[in-house]
Amino acid sequence: MTFDDLHVLHELTEALAQNGIKEPTPVQEQAIPVVRSGSDAIVQSQTGTGKTLAFLLPMLEKIKTGADAVQALVVTPTRELAQQIAKVASLISGETDVRSLLICGGQDIERQKERLGRHPHLIIGTPGRLLDHLRHHSVDFSHVNRIVLDEADEMLRMGFIGDVEQLLASIAGDHQLLLFSATMPDRIKGLAHRYMERPVSIHIASEHITLDSIEQVTVDVTDETKLDTLCELVNKYRPYLAMIFCHTRKRAAWLAMELSRRGYMADALHGDMTQAERNRVLSMFRDAKLQLLVTTDIAARGLDIEGVTHVFNYDLPQDAEWYIHRIGRTGRAGETGMAITFVTPRQYSCLRQIENAIKKNLDKKKTRRSPKQRAQLHAREAAEKPTAGKAKAKVSKISADKKIRRNKKSSHSNPHTKRPVQKKHVHSKSNLGHRARRH
Numbered sequence: 001m002t003f004d005d006l007h008v009l010h011e012l013t014e015a016l017a018q019n020g021i022k023e024p025t026p027v028q029e030q031a032i033p034v035v036r037s038g039s040d041a042i043v044q045s046q047t048g049t050g051k052t053l054a055f056l057l058p059m060l061e062k063i064k065t066g067a068d069a070v071q072a073l074v075v076t077p078t079r080e081l082a083q084q085i086a087k088v089a090s091l092i093s094g095e096t097d098v099r100s101l102l103i104c105g106g107q108d109i110e111r112q113k114e115r116l117g118r119h120p121h122l123i124i125g126t127p128g129r130l131l132d133h134l135r136h137h138s139v140d141f142s143h144v145n146r147i148v149l150d151e152a153d154e155m156l157r158m159g160f161i162g163d164v165e166q167l168l169a170s171i172a173g174d175h176q177l178l179l180f181s182a183t184m185p186d187r188i189k190g191l192a193h194r195y196m197e198r199p200v201s202i203h204i205a206s207e208h209i210t211l212d213s214i215e216q217v218t219v220d221v222t223d224e225t226k227l228d229t230l231c232e233l234v235n236k237y238r239p240y241l242a243m244i245f246c247h248t249r250k251r252a253a254w255l256a257m258e259l260s261r262r263g264y265m266a267d268a269l270h271g272d273m274t275q276a277e278r279n280r281v282l283s284m285f286r287d288a289k290l291q292l293l294v295t296t297d298i299a300a301r302g303l304d305i306e307g308v309t310h311v312f313n314y315d316l317p318q319d320a321e322w323y324i325h326r327i328g329r330t331g332r333a334g335e336t337g338m339a340i341t342f343v344t345p346r347q348y349s350c351l352r353q354i355e356n357a358i359k360k361n362l363d364k365k366k367t368r369r370s371p372k373q374r375a376q377l378h379a380r381e382a383a384e385k386p387t388a389g390k391a392k393a394k395v396s397k398i399s400a401d402k403k404i405r406r407n408k409k410s411s412h413s414n415p416h417t418k419r420p421v422q423k424k425h426v427h428s429k430s431n432l433g434h435r436a437r438r439h
Helices: 010-018 026-037 051-062 079-092 109-116 127-135 152-157 161-170 186-195 207-212 226-237 249-261 275-286 320-327 345-358 371-383 388-410
Strands: 041-044 072-075 100-103 122-125 146-150 176-181 200-203 214-220 242-245 266-269 292-295 310-313 337-343 363-365
Touching (some): 010 051, 051 072, 051 079, 051 176, 072 161, 079 100, 079 122, 100 127, 109 127, 152 161, 176 186, 249 292, 266 275, 310 320, 337 345
Parallel strands (some): 072 122, 146 176, 266 292
C-alpha cells in the first residue's frame, strides 16, 4: 500500500517522498482513515512504529487555513517528544498554508505569546505550559475540534491527568479525541469512557517485530563492579552511538562525569537540566559528537535518534514495559542493535519477570573478570590499605631489613656492580573515547 492508496493529499505525499518516506507503516494504514473520518480513536502501538504521521497527516488535511484560529492540538508528556513532533509537522506541512507552533516549558513565555499572536492553526505542546497560556489568556482553544494525547499512558503515569482534563474542558464541545499509547492501562480506559464517544480501537501488535532486530544479553555485576564492567564492554563492542539508562537523575549525572573522566565522549540527559542544556546534548548526540548518552527514562520513549547501535541498562528497568521502551531506542528503521542489561544477584527475580513478559530467555555474557573476581579484588585492595601508623612502622621495618641484607651482600660482592632497576609493569590504556568507524 502507498500513501496515494490512503488518499493522502498530494502536497503531503510529495513532502514525505522528499524525506525518504514512501510507504505507510501498519499503524498508519489503519489509523489514517479512522482519524480522517472524525471518529474518536484509541490507537495502541509501540513507539517507533510511525504513530506521529498516523495522526498528523489527516489532521493537516482537515485544517481550514483561511481561519485564524487554533483548530488542532497535540499534547505530549515531554518536551523532547513535543519538539520531535513539531519538527515532523514543519517538514511535511511546508507545501501547505498550515501554521504550526511548538509550546512547551524551557522556552521564553513572552516570546511564545508573541508567536501565538500570529494565529497558528496547529499547536504541539506539553500540558503545563499550555495551561500557563490558558491562564494568561494568551491562547484560545475554543475552536479546537481535534486533540491528540500522544504517549497517553506515560502522561497519566507522570501525573498529568488533571492538566489533561482542564485542556479537554477548554476546547470545542464537538471535538475529536485521539489517544495514542504504547500500553492500555485501566486509567486510559477510564479516560476513554469519560471523554470519548464510541471510540474506534486500533491495536498494532508489533513488540516482537521490534525486539527481533535486537540482540539482547545480560551481564552479572555487583554495585562495585558496574562502572568497570561498562567500560570494559564499551571498549569491546565500540558502539557508534550508545544510550546508557540509569534510574535517577543524580546517578545519570554521576555516571556521565565518571565516564568523561576516563576519557569517553559522554554526557548526561535528565530532567534537572534546562531545556537549552538538553537541546545541546541531544544535538551533539545526534551529530555523533557524543558517543555515550547517559540518561534516565526521560529518553526511553518518543525520542527517535538515528544510529544508536547499543543500549546499556546500567540499572535494571522497573518492569518489562520499560525494558521494551529502553531497548527500542536501537534496532530501528530496519537496522540491528544490541541491548546489554546489568543484573545484580538481588535482581534475578525481576529479570525473570521481564523474561516471562517478553517470552524470551536472555543470553548471559561473561566479562574478562567475573563479578565475584572483581569484588574479591576490590576487597583485597581495601584490606591491603594499612593505617598511617601501621604503614609507617611497616615501611621502617622493611627498610631496616633491606639495609641489613645489603650490608651482608656487599661483603661478598663487587661494590661497583649496580643492581638492575626492576620496572613496574604499567598497563597502557587505550583511547577510551576513540570512536570506531561505522561499517
